[in-house]
Amino acid sequence: MKNVIKLLAFTIATLAISILNSCTDFPDEYAVKVSIEEISLKDDAELSEDGKSYTATVLINFNIIQNSLNEISSAIVNINGENYDVKNQITASKGGVAEIPCTFKSQAPINVSATLTIAKHTFDKQTEISPKEFADKVHLNTGNANNIKPCSAVLHVDANYPWFVNINDIYILISTEPFNIPINKETNKFKGNIISCSSMEGNLDDYQIYCNANGLNSNTTYYYQMVRIDPSNSKVIQAGETKSFKTLEVTAKITTSISKTNITSANVDVTFTPGNLAGLYTKNNSNTDGGRMICHIGKSLKDLENSTGILLNSDYTNVFYPCYLSELDASTKYYYRCDFYIGEGLMCSSEVQEFTTVKSTATLTISNTEVFDTHAMIRCELDKGNTKNIISSSGTNTAKIKLFCGESKNEMPLIHTDNAYSNNDFSLGIVDLQENKKYYYKVVYYAGNSILSQTDILEFTTRNSSDITNLGSLEVETTNSYSSSHKYYTLVARKGSVITFKYSINQGGHSLSAQLSGRSSITLLNTHGKNYDWTSGSVYYVFTEAGSYTLDISYSLAKYGHIQIPAITFIY
Numbered sequence: 001m002k003n004v005i006k007l008l009a010f011t012i013a014t015l016a017i018s019i020l021n022s023c024t025d026f027p028d029e030y031a032v033k034v035s036i037e038e039i040s041l042k043d044d045a046e047l048s049e050d051g052k053s054y055t056a057t058v059l060i061n062f063n064i065i066q067n068s069l070n071e072i073s074s075a076i077v078n079i080n081g082e083n084y085d086v087k088n089q090i091t092a093s094k095g096g097v098a099e100i101p102c103t104f105k106s107q108a109p110i111n112v113s114a115t116l117t118i119a120k121h122t123f124d125k126q127t128e129i130s131p132k133e134f135a136d137k138v139h140l141n142t143g144n145a146n147n148i149k150p151c152s153a154v155l156h157v158d159a160n161y162p163w164f165v166n167i168n169d170i171y172i173l174i175s176t177e178p179f180n181i182p183i184n185k186e187t188n189k190f191k192g193n194i195i196s197c198s199s200m201e202g203n204l205d206d207y208q209i210y211c212n213a214n215g216l217n218s219n220t221t222y223y224y225q226m227v228r229i230d231p232s233n234s235k236v237i238q239a240g241e242t243k244s245f246k247t248l249e250v251t252a253k254i255t256t257s258i259s260k261t262n263i264t265s266a267n268v269d270v271t272f273t274p275g276n277l278a279g280l281y282t283k284n285n286s287n288t289d290g291g292r293m294i295c296h297i298g299k300s301l302k303d304l305e306n307s308t309g310i311l312l313n314s315d316y317t318n319v320f321y322p323c324y325l326s327e328l329d330a331s332t333k334y335y336y337r338c339d340f341y342i343g344e345g346l347m348c349s350s351e352v353q354e355f356t357t358v359k360s361t362a363t364l365t366i367s368n369t370e371v372f373d374t375h376a377m378i379r380c381e382l383d384k385g386n387t388k389n390i391i392s393s394s395g396t397n398t399a400k401i402k403l404f405c406g407e408s409k410n411e412m413p414l415i416h417t418d419n420a421y422s423n424n425d426f427s428l429g430i431v432d433l434q435e436n437k438k439y440y441y442k443v444v445y446y447a448g449n450s451i452l453s454q455t456d457i458l459e460f461t462t463r464n465s466s467d468i469t470n471l472g473s474l475e476v477e478t479t480n481s482y483s484s485s486h487k488y489y490t491l492v493a494r495k496g497s498v499i500t501f502k503y504s505i506n507q508g509g510h511s512l513s514a515q516l517s518g519r520s521s522i523t524l525l526n527t528h529g530k531n532y533d534w535t536s537g538s539v540y541y542v543f544t545e546a547g548s549y550t551l552d553i554s555y556s557l558a559k560y561g562h563i564q565i566p567a568i569t570f571i572y
Contacts, residue, residue, distance in 0.1 A: 041056045041057065041058060041059070041110075041129055042056065042057035042058075042059055042099065045057070052105065053103050053104065053105045054103070054104055055101060055102070055103050055104075056101075056102060056104065057099050057100065057101050057102075058077070058079055058099070058100045058101075058102055058110070058112060058129075059097055059098070059099060060077055060086070060097065060098045060100070060112070060114050061095075061097050062075070062090045062095040062096055062097070062098065062114075062116060063095045064090070064091075064092060064093070064094065064095035064118075071092050071118070072087055072090065072091070072092050072116065072117070072118055073117040073118060073119065074087060074115070074116075074117045075087040075089075075090055075098070075114075075115070075116050075117070076114070076115045077098060077100060077112065077113070077114045077115075078111075078112070078113045078114075078115075079100065079102055079110065079111070079112050080102075080104075080110060080111055080112075081111075082102075084098075084100045086098035086100065090116075092118060098114075109128040109129065109130045110128060110129050110130070111126075111128050112126070112127055112128065112129065113125065113126040113127075114126075138159060138160060138165050139158075139159065139160040140157060140158065140159050140165070140170065140226060140228055140238050140240060141157070141158045141159075141226060141240040141241065142157065142158070142172075142224065142225055142226040142240035142241050142242070142243050143155070143156030143157050143158045143209075143210075143226070144156055144243070145224070145243065145245035148245055148246075148247060148248060149247065149248055149280060150216075150218040150219070150247055150248045150249070150250045150276060150277060150280070150342075150345075150347060151214065151215065151216050151217075151218060151247065151277075151280060151342040151343065151345040151347060152212065152213060152214045152215075152216060152247075152280075152345075153213050153216065153222075153245055153247065154210050154211070154212055154213070155172045155174075155210060155211045155213055155224050155245075156208070156209065156210045156211075157170060157172070157200070157209040157210065157211075157226045157240070158240075159209055165228065166231070167200050167201075167202065167209060168200070168231075169228055169229050169230070169231055170200050170209060170226065170227075170228050170229075171200070171226070171227050171228075171229060172200070172211040172213070172224055172225070172226055173224060173225045173226075173227060174213055174222055174223070174224045175222070175223050175224075176220065176221070176222060176223070177223065178223050178242060179223060179225050179242050214342075214343050214345075215342070215343030215344040215345045216247050216345045217247065217345050217346050217347075218247050218248065218249060218250040218345070218346070218347050218348070219246070219247060219248070219249040219250065220246065220247050221244055221245070221246045222244060222245055222246070222247070223242055223243070223244045224242070224243055224244070224245070225239065225240055225241070225242045225243070226239070226240035227239045227240070248276065250275065250276065250277060250347050250348045251275030251276045251277075252272070252273060252274050252275035252276065252277045252340065252347060252348045253272075253273045253275065253348065254270065254271070254272055254273075254293075254338050254339075254340060254348055254349065254350040255270075255271045255350060256268055256269065256270050256271075256323075256336070256337075256338055256350045256351075256353060257269050257353075258353070258355045259322070261355055261356070261357055261358055262357065262358055263330045263357060263358045263359075263360050263386065263387060263390060263447075263450075263452065264326065264327060264328050264329070264330060264357065264390065264447050264448070264450035264452070265324065265325060265326045265327075265328055265357075266324075266325045266328065266334070266355055266357065267322055267323070267324060267325075268295065268322065268323040268324075268325060268336060268338075269320065269321075269322055269323075270293070270295070270312065270320070270321055270322070270323050270338055270350075271319070271320045272293060272319055272340065277291070277340070277342065277347055277348075280342055291340065291341070291342055292311060292340070292341045292342075293311070293312040293338060293339070293340050293341075294309035294310065294311055294312065294338070294339050294340075294341065295309055295310045295312055295323045295325070295336060295337070295338045295339075296308075296309040296310075296336065296337050296338070296339065297309075297310070297325055297334055297335070297336045298334065298335055298336075299329075299332060299333065299334060299335075300335070301335055301352070303335075304335045304336070304337060304352065309339070310323070310325070312338075323338070326448070326450075327448045327449040327450050328357050328450055329357065329450055329451045330357055330358065330359060330360035330362075330387075330450065330451065330452050330453075331356070331357060331358070331359035331360060332356065332357050333354055333355070333356045334354065334355055334356070334357070335352055335353070335354050336352070336353060336354070336355070337349055337350055337351070337352045337353070338350040358386075360385065360386065360387050360452045360453055361383075361385030361386045361387070362382070362383060362384050362385040362386070362387045362445055362452045362453040363382070363383045363385065363453060364380060364381075364382050364383075364443060364444075364445045364453040364454060364455055365380065365381050365455065366378060366379070366380055366381075366443060366455055366458065367379045367380065367381050367425075369458070369460055371460045371461070371462060371463060372462070372463060372492070373433075373435045373462055373463050373464060374431065374432065374433045374434070374435060374462065375429065375430060375431050375433060375492040375493075376429070376430045376433065376439075376460060376462070376492070377427055377428075377429055377430075377490070377491065377492050378403060378427065378428045378429070378430065378441065378443065379425070379426075379427045380401070380425070380426055380427070380428065380443055380455075381424055381425055382401070382420060382424050382425075382426070382445060382453075383424060384399075384420070384424075387399065387445075387447065387452045387453075390447040390452065399419075399420040399445065399446060399447045399452070400417055400418065400419060400420060400445075400446045400447075401417070401418050401419070401420050401426065401428070401443065401444070401445060401446075402414055402416070402417050402418075402443070402444045402446055403415045403416040403417075403428045403430070403441065403442075403443050404441060404442050404443075404444065405430055405439055405440065405441040406439065406440060406441075407437070407438070407439060407440070408440065409440050409457055412440055412441065412442065412457075415428075415430055415441075416428050416429070416430070416548065420445060426488065426490065427489065427490030427491070428443065428490060428548070429490055429491065429492035429547075429548030429549075430492070430548075431492060431546055431547055431548060432546075433462050434462065435462055435463070435464055436461065436462060436463070436464055437461065437462050438459060438460070438461045439459065439460055439461070439462070440457055440458070440459050441457070441458055441459070441460070442454060442455050442456065442457045442458065443455045485554070485555060486552055486553070486554050487552070487553045487554075488550060488551070488552055488553075489550070489551040489553070490548065490549070490550055490551075491548075491549055491551060492547075492548050492549075493543040493546060493547065493549060499516075499524075499539070499541050499543070499551075500538060500539060500541075501514075501538065501539050502536070502537070502538045503525070503527075503536065503537060503538070503539075504534050504535070504536045505527060505528075505529040505534070505535050505536075506529045506534045506535065510528060510529040510555075510556060510557050511526075511527070511528050511529075511554075511555065511556045512525065512526075512527055512528075512553075512554075512555045513525055513526045513527075513553070513554045513555075514526075514539060514551065514552070514553050514554075515551075515552040515554070516541065516549055516550070516551055516552075517549065517550050517552065518547050518548055518549035518550060522541070524539045524541055524551075525537075525539050
């Protein structure tokens with residue numbers, strides 16, 4: 001009896017386990033192994049007759065290992081957004097390879113996703129495939145040039161199936177010299193000045209690939225060639241034949257003439273007749289793609305060719321307008337030419353002509369050069385002549401005096417710039433020199449950047465410091481007439497130099513002042529006379545910084561007034 005009970009209990013337990021097992025959902029991640037192993041194109045792809053599409057078979061390999069009791073609920077493949085039911089092509093026990101014929105219209109990657117559902121379990125795989133074999137079958141060659149103009153042309157590329165290639169991988173190479181054919185596909189070496197037309201355009205469905213070649217020179221023969229570049233390594237994988245075209249000759253004309261010459265400037269009258277260039281450019285001369293009139297100038301023909309030029313303003317119709325050339329050197333021959341550009345292409349030029357600026361009658365001489373150990377004082381005399389009222393082209397800066405000094409005649413840097421004072425006598429200081437050393441120098445009279453007059457290149461040799469004790473006296477006029485004036489004196493000082501001067505002044509309302517300016521600025525004197533009484537005094541000042549300084553003595557006298565400055569003593 002006990003054995004029967006044990007057998008019954010075992011049977012019930014076995015049955016319960018069996019029932020539980022029969023209620024388990026299959027498959028699960030362990031009971032079912034599913035792999036969507038490969039998505040590819042079958043080798044039976046074909047182009048359509050018109051070459052605008054191709055048919056290919058997409059292959060999806062489903063590999064399934066699972067309990068044979070479970071069935072496939074669904075198997076969907078999505079290709080470029082369109083769903084295909086492939087359930088009937090695979091089984092739950094063996095899997096299978098689904099084949100889906102599809103039509104495609106470009107070489108763009110094909111997006112494929114496969115979704116397999118067994119019971120409540122879903123398995124996915126996504127990928128993209130590219131029909132590279134069709135890109136290799138595309139025939140590309142250099143096409144014709146049409147719509148040829150003085151500065152541009154439209155260059156075409158012939159293609160049998162253009163939409164199978166990436167338009168950004170196609171280039172038109174343009175040169176003024178024939179290409180070295182065949183092209184070295186390994187080095188990508190080409191002969192000639194190559195302009196790469198990288199911005200290809202076109203309607204691929206209509207087999208149109210072209211390049212708008214702009215900025216060309218007129219009446220010029222150009223050679224061009226189509227190449228296809230592998231984007232992965234920039235190597236040439238396809239090249240067409242070399243063809244050529246010639247841009248049209250320009251009928252536009254530029255004429256120029258000089259209407260006026262001055263000491264530092266000249267007026268050029270420019271007349272532009274667009275001819276067959278009319279409408280080929282914008283009126284915005286700041287636009288590099290539009291028309292630009294540029295006037296070039298130089299002191300020699302070589303300088304003329306190297307000139308960057310001056311951009312002129314115009315609306316470029318049949319027009320007359322002036323060109324103002326400024327900051328020229330006096331009494332100097334100049335060559336000039338006007339060029340008209342569209343983009344970077346030179347369309348036409350005026351004849352090269354010349355003019356000579358008016359001679360400056362200004363004279364600049366060095367009256368005296370006082371040389372010390374580490375300093376020097378250059379005293380100059382300037383007669384402005386016909387340049388008296390000249391200012392720079394900015395219209396604001398007065399004429400300038402510039403001092404150049406260096407250890408070589410070929411290297412004389414700018415040392416000092418000062419205003420050309422109304423008085424004709426002035427002094428310029430040079431500091432921080434080396435003892436017992438030769439220096440070269442010159443002084444130049446400028447208006448802006450224009451040279452009005454200049455001295456010869458002179459030289460001096462600095463002295464030994466042991467030879468320097470006293471700089472002597474600066475002579476100052478004694479005045480006893482009705483007047484008001486400024487007197488300017490330039491001096492060079494080292495740290496510790498001393499300046500002193502005595503003075504006398506009488507008559508009420510009269511004034512005498514002395515202002516020192518340079519690296520430091522200080523009022524040395526500011527005094528007034530008293531009623532018929534003489535007021536005397538002296539000034540004593542120690543320089544705290546080395547440098548070049550200007551002493552401005554200003555006085556104002558009424559009738560019968562007197563000012564006496566016997567001497568100014570400057571102790572080095």
